[in-house]
Amino acid sequence: MEEKKVxxxxxxxxxxxxxxxxxxxxxxxxxxxxxxxxxxxxxxESGSGKSVFTKTFTGMIDSNGxxxxxxxxxxxxxxxxxxxxxxxxxxxxxxxxxxxxxxxxSLNPIRTIGSQISEVIEKHQGIPxxxxxxxxxxxxxxxxxxxxxxxxxxxxxxxxxxxxxxxVIAIALSCHPKILIxxxxxxxxxxxxxxxxxxxxxxxxxxLKFTTIYITHDLGVVAxxxxxxxxxxxxxxxxxxxxxxxxxxxxxxxxxxxxSSLPQLGxxxxxxxxxxxxxxxxxxxxxxxxxxxxxxxxLKIDFIKEPPMFKVSDTHYAKTWxxxxxxxxxxxxxxxxxxxxKIKRMxxxxxxxxxx
Amino acid sequence: xxxxxxWKRLLRSFLSVFIIMIIVFIxxxxxxxxxxxxxxxxxxxxxxxxxxxxREYVMRTWEKLGYLDYETLNDFCAAKYEQGSAEMExxxxxxxKEYYEFIDTFEKKGYTVEYLQxxxxxxxxxxxxxxxxxxxxxxxxxxxDTPWSVQDPNNxxxxxYIKLGTTxxxxxxxxxxxxxxxYLIYTDTRxxxxxxxxxxxxxxxxxxxxxxxxxxxxxxxxxGTEVKREVTFETGVTQESAINFGxxxxxxxxxxxxxxxxxxxxxxxxxxxxxxxxxxxSFIMGIFALILAYGIxxxxxxxxxxxxxxxxxxxxxxxxxxxxxxPSLAYIYLFRYLGTRLFNLPSAFPIKGAGDVRSWILPxxxxxxxxxxSLMLWTRRYxxxxxxxxYVKFAKAKGLNQKEIFWNHIFKxxxxxxxxxxxxxxxxxxxxxxxxxxxxSVGGMGKxxxxxxxxxxxxxxxxxxxxFATISVLxxxxxxxxxxxxxxxxxLSEKEGRS
Numbered sequence: 001m002e003e004k005k006v007x008x009x010x011x012x013x014x015x016x017x018x019x020x021x022x023x024x025x026x027x028x029x030x031x032x033x034x035x036x037x038x039x040x041x042x043x044x045e046s047g048s049g050k051s052v053f054t055k056t057f058t059g060m061i062d063s064n065g066x067x068x069x070x071x072x073x074x075x076x077x078x079x080x081x082x083x084x085x086x087x088x089x090x091x092x093x094x095x096x097x098x099x100x101x102x103x104x105x106s107l108n109p110i111r112t113i114g115s116q117i118s119e120v121i122e123k124h125q126g127i128p129x130x131x132x133x134x135x136x137x138x139x140x141x142x143x144x145x146x147x148x149x150x151x152x153x154x155x156x157x158x159x160x161x162x163x164x165x166x167x168v169i170a171i172a173l174s175c176h177p178k179i180l181i182x183x184x185x186x187x188x189x190x191x192x193x194x195x196x197x198x199x200x201x202x203x204x205x206x207x208l209k210f211t212t213i214y215i216t217h218d219l220g221v222v223a224x225x226x227x228x229x230x231x232x233x234x235x236x237x238x239x240x241x242x243x244x245x246x247x248x249x250x251x252x253x254x255x256x257x258x259x260s261s262l263p264q265l266g267x268x269x270x271x272x273x274x275x276x277x278x279x280x281x282x283x284x285x286x287x288x289x290x291x292x293x294x295x296x297x298x299l300k301i302d303f304i305k306e307p308p309m310f311k312v313s314d315t316h317y318a319k320t321w322x323x324x325x326x327x328x329x330x331x332x333x334x335x336x337x338x339x340x341x342k343i344k345r346m347x348x349x350x351x352x353x354x355x356x
Numbered sequence: 357x358x359x360x361x362x363w364k365r366l367l368r369s370f371l372s373v374f375i376i377m378i379i380v381f382i383x384x385x386x387x388x389x390x391x392x393x394x395x396x397x398x399x400x401x402x403x404x405x406x407x408x409x410x411r412e413y414v415m416r417t418w419e420k421l422g423y424l425d426y427e428t429l430n431d432f433c434a435a436k437y438e439q440g441s442a443e444m445e446x447x448x449x450x451x452x453k454e455y456y457e458f459i460d461t462f463e464k465k466g467y468t469v470e471y472l473q474x475x476x477x478x479x480x481x482x483x484x485x486x487x488x489x490x491x492x493x494x495x496x497x498x499x500x501d502t503p504w505s506v507q508d509p510n511n512x513x514x515x516x517y518i519k520l521g522t523t524x525x526x527x528x529x530x531x532x533x534x535x536x537x538x539y540l541i542y543t544d545t546r547x548x549x550x551x552x553x554x555x556x557x558x559x560x561x562x563x564x565x566x567x568x569x570x571x572x573x574x575x576x577x578x579x580g581t582e583v584k585r586e587v588t589f590e591t592g593v594t595q596e597s598a599i600n601f602g603x604x605x606x607x608x609x610x611x612x613x614x615x616x617x618x619x620x621x622x623x624x625x626x627x628x629x630x631x632x633x634x635x636x637x638s639f640i641m642g643i644f645a646l647i648l649a650y651g652i653x654x655x656x657x658x659x660x661x662x663x664x665x666x667x668x669x670x671x672x673x674x675x676x677x678x679x680x681x682x683p684s685l686a687y688i689y690l691f692r693y694l695g696t697r698l699f700n701l702p703s704a705f706p707i708k709g710a711g712d713v714r715s716w717i718l719p720x721x722x723x724x725x726x727x728x729x730s731l732m733l734w735t736r737r738y739x740x741x742x743x744x745x746x747y748v749k750f751a752k753a754k755g756l757n758q759k760e761i762f763w764n765h766i767f768k769x770x771x772x773x774x775x776x777x778x779x780x781x782x783x784x785x786x787x788x789x790x791x792x793x794x795x796x797s798v799g800g801m802g803k804x805x806x807x808x809x810x811x812x813x814x815x816x817x818x819x820x821x822x823x824f825a826t827i828s829v830l831x832x833x834x835x836x837x838x839x840x841x842x843x844x845x846x847x848l849s850e851k852e853g854r855s
Contacts, residue, residue: 060753085757093755100753105746108765110772110844119764120754155844171754 004035007074007178007211008057014069015052015061015235024282026052028235029070034179034211041214041222041243043258044232047279050215053232054181056080057213058092075178094124097172101184103165107156113140114152117171124175139170143200162193166200173204179211186221198225219262223247228315231255234279234290241316247339250332251310251318253298254291260335273335289320297322297330361848362837369829373822374494380821381490384814390423393812397564407473415481421563421815422489427467427480432458450476493818499558503534506606511621523601524590538604538622551602559819565811571819573626579799580631580710589617598627631710631799635786638793638800642785644720649727649781654774656728657735661770662762664740672732679729688722688795695721705798719796723789727781731774738770745769772843779834783827 015027027049034040042050055061056072059082072079075095082088100106107116117136122129133152140148143166156164165185172180182201186194202225205212216222222229223243230240231254239252250256259265260273277294280286289295292302301307301321310323321327394400394414403410412428419426429447433454437444447454455478459469462480469480503516516534523529529542537553544551559571566574582598589595593616607614607623614623632640660672679687695701695718702708708715742748743766751765788801805824808816840846 058753060749089755089757091755093753098750098753100746100750102746106750108747108751108769110769110842111764112844119756119760123760124755157845168750171750175755 004038006033007036008034009073010034010053010056010070011072012070013053013056013067013072013080015049015056015065016068017062017065019064019283022283026065026235026282027056028282028286030232030235030237031070032230032237032240034213035228036178037209037211038227039205039212039214039225041216041226041229042232042237043216043219043222043229045217045258045275045279048232049235050232051183054098054183054213054215057179057181058096058098059083059088060092060098090124093120093172093177094175095177096179096181097175097177098181098183099165099168099172099185102188103161103168104188106168107164109156112153112155113159113167114154117167117174120171120174136170136174139174140167142204143167143170143173144196145170161189162196165189165193165197169197169200169204173208173210176208177210179213180205181213181215183215184217185214186218187216194221201225219259220264231258234286235282236290236319238291238320239318241312241318245313245316249312249316250336251312251316251323252291252320253295253322255318256333256336257294259339260333265335265339299327362833365833365848369833370826373825373829376825377494377818377822378490380818381493382486384817385423385486385489388812388814390418393417393421393564393814396811408475408477411472411479415479417563418481420561422484422492424481424483425467427458427462429455429458429477429479432461448477493560496558499536499556501532501535501537501540501554501556503532505536506534508606508608508621510608514621524588525601533620536605538606538620539602542602544602553602559822560815562813562816565807565813565816571816574816575635575801575804576633577626578629578631578633578636580629582627583630590619591617593617598629599625600628601625634788634799634801634804637710637798638788638802639786641716641720641723641789641792641798641800643782644716645723645727645789646781646785648720648724649731650778652724653728653731654735657732658739658767660732660736661739661743664736664743669736672736676729676733679726684726684791685795687725688792691722691725692718692795703796705796719792719798722795723792735770735774738773739766742766742770768842772839775842776835776839779831779838780828783831786827787824 010030010032012029012031013027014025014029017024017026030049030053042053044050052061052065056067057074057079059079061067067080070080074091077091079091082091107113114133114136117139118129118132121127121132121135125132125135127135137148137152140151145151145163145166151158156167159167169185180201185201186197189197198221201212204210212225214222214226226243228241229243229246230237231246231252232238233254239246239250239255246255247259250259254275257273257275261275263272266272275294280290280293286306288304289298289302289307292298295302299321307319307321307324309317309319311317312323322330394417397417400410400413403413415424415426418424433444433447436454437447446452449455458480459478462482463469465480465482467480467482469478471478503518506514508514514534518530518532518535518540521529521531523539523542523544525544527543527545530540531538532540539551540554541550541552543549557572561567562569562571562574584596584598586594587597587599595617603624603626604618604622605624606621608621610618610621610623617623631637656672660669663669692703696703699717701714701718702712703718705715705719710716748761748765751761756764786801788804790802790806792798793800793802805817805820807813808820836846836848840848
């Protein structure tokens, strides 16, 4: 990884939302480098700030929110300084694209599939309609739509969910972006389609050489596609490293808990593991480690002082006091020991990716 | 869109109109006491002191309106003897042979025989069953004019033909003889320029107001004072007349004046008057109010949605809440007061009349006020809904700017439900506006239905119900058809579609 060039670099990003006279700090100082060509997965439970964090890369934060600190450097520009549509021209949708969770609603129901693809091509490449149409048809074929020329003028309701997600991917890739943000791209899809879509993104990434940022709850997907993984909790990245680092040598108690709650790791006849309690309210200032109240291994200091980012290896960092030399040595929960073997058995059943 | 579907839908529409007609028929002609129809009848009131004449009048009226069959000794005898002859006089005496024959004949036929209060003359009547009345009404609904329409025993030489020709005012016409109307199809300078008399709707005659007039004529005829101009008749006579040549119909007996002007038996006509018809007045008012409503309501709603929670939105909301909260009577009076005070506009329609544009301004504005508010409300709501939709977020992520997103992804989607309502609002204009028309004394359709109900003008009530029901059913169909033009997801067919 070290020789790779950094394509996007976030420093101490803080995002706040104004909700009924109160301020909610959704992202609390996140720093992260994304390398060119890699697949980075951000995991975490709902409300941990995964989506909000990536939305800052494209200026898509809802109107009641704002980036209140930090910087995001991309191609020599600080993305946090961009405000108007004009500022974002040439970046949003062109160099950094996003695909969203629900393909059923991501496409405008009353415009043709073709026009929705070619409108982006025309917009960003400034080419005439006929050329854009030809490119769009080519793209449709690339994402696996058969008989694309004839289906160009069809409407979204004539497409199945999986095909719509393919179209969404085609649109996102239509301008050869540098970074593709996949915001839970498979959550709304049928299990059988999920694998196809994941594979499609993987193949296209190989071919078109873009960087992918995955946002997902699905650790199975992460294990399969990600080069590196970042775990988010309460608006912070609490651990990141290569997929191997995070899956087979997790350091943060939250990562342990998260991995333990993989339903696939459940033992038949026993209750599935779950994390007790709820995430902290981000309206309040958080003292110490945000996970401490739910953490059975919490130390006294976790409630007092926020832990710094400790370095585990060159590629692996975690934000927990357990890594402090003074901390007691703890064993990882039993469920996630030999995760390597377990995950291998889960994913290598002959195919690229299996969920069961 | 399937043609078959449209036909089936039309059929269903007319079936539902028919069912409504049956219900209205049953309600009007069985639940409303038939004596009530005389409440507003001036002739009836004049006959107060003459019980026999009154009874006769009542019976004749009921027969005319289709309630019953009425037979008198006079009619019975007149069929046998010449009027005024000695036999006739003898037969008309109480206790004569014909007297008993009359009673006998009609009692056998199932008639009820009663006797006049003073003269003790017998008369017979039999109620017409409702179903039969309805069937008769329906079967006479469409009248098709043919060269055999007029059967006049006094005029056996009437020619029967249809030929091309011109009207005295120079318009092209299809002229008929033996037909009820002289000009079957003709052109003139009045909207809609091309007129036809071949197929006419016969919804019955009005009673007691506008007695004897066709209900449709009451609604469609121009009102006010006659507009006279120099016209040359076919006989070459030139005089000042308000004649509407297109309305010429067959007149069995011509008087001297008629003979001076017309070369044939077509001498019945209506006149041109300065004001538009009731339905026309309501329609003109409604159309302009509608244009105003869409012209202001739609952009205002869009502006509110674009500046959601901003100052424009707040002002718009204030207006909407004002219109919803304040009774329409109150704000119409308020706007009338403002209009008359600040802009010196007439406070009532008849002050300057239909010919003056200023007469129309305040009624049209008053009529559009509530439509503007509801259009603003719904447009705003639909646009805000669309703005929050996933595909708008995705469109933003695609890198489109606000303007492109708004026109390509929000506006068209938001407008769909509004487009659906346009045919209905158009059709709604002809039913008139009760409150606005009453406040400004506009001679429109607004008061028509309530007035006819009050006056027990049952024919009119039936006719209006029929018209309004047909129009609303058709406009809903039109709305659906229009919807298929703007929304590709909708296709009119019998099969269940995927959404």
